């Protein structure tokens with residue numbers, strides 16, 4: 641089967657810094673793929689190039705077979721790639737439900753049927769119904785993160801990119817988030833998660849790709865990747 645996302649030879653230089661050094665990576669339809677690596681290994685840059693925040697220095701990104709390399713972020717979002725930010729991008733002065741309504745109104749014009757037909761259904765899914773009428777600005781951190789997920793899902797993505805989704809969450813909030821994310825493939829949403837937290841990635845992903853200094857050094861089933869001496873070296877500072 642054709643991968644939903646196919647990245648080939650992707651490179652990115654910032655002045656003299658090589659953030660990505662020719663990365664090949666595929667995301668298969670219906671999977672939850674994890675991209676891990678130490679700080680500075682290029683994870684965020686990969687995410688930023690795929691979403692159009694940065695233009696790559698070389699290489700290509702195909703989404704459902706279509707070349708989206710270097711398109712503007714709004715154009716890429718409209719093709720069906722959604723993403724969450726570490727800081728939830730909600731309108732603080734508007735209600736929780738209103739935020740989801742607005743995000744849904746800006747959904748891509750070609751958006752297919754959503755598994756969550758109304759903003760309220762989406763709030764139910766992420767467990768925020770009880771807070772629907774609250775202003776987003778007064779939400780505690782964990783709830784704000786869930787709202788960020790709801791806002792991303794409101795755009796009806798078929799591929800969702802998650803950037804350190806559990807950073808700053810406590811254990812209970814992390815389990816709730818893992819439970820939600822694991823349901824997404826069943827709703828037709830493929831997931832790619834970027835994080836350095838191996839415990840979280842083990843809970844979420846059956847396959848991991850590992851970046852180190854902008855290069856992919858491993859890619860395969862989670863257990864095999866975690867037992868790979870090259871990966872242990874990077875993580876244990878060998």
Ligand code: ADP
Pocket residue numbers: 654657658659677678679680681682683684685686
């Ligand atoms: P990670 O997300 O794995 O921590 P990044 O993609 O943020 O890694 O960073 C990879 C490398 O690129 C680092 O050396 C970082 O300093 C550099 N880098 C990232 N973004 C920029 C930028 N906007 N300008 C200059 N250098 C950057």
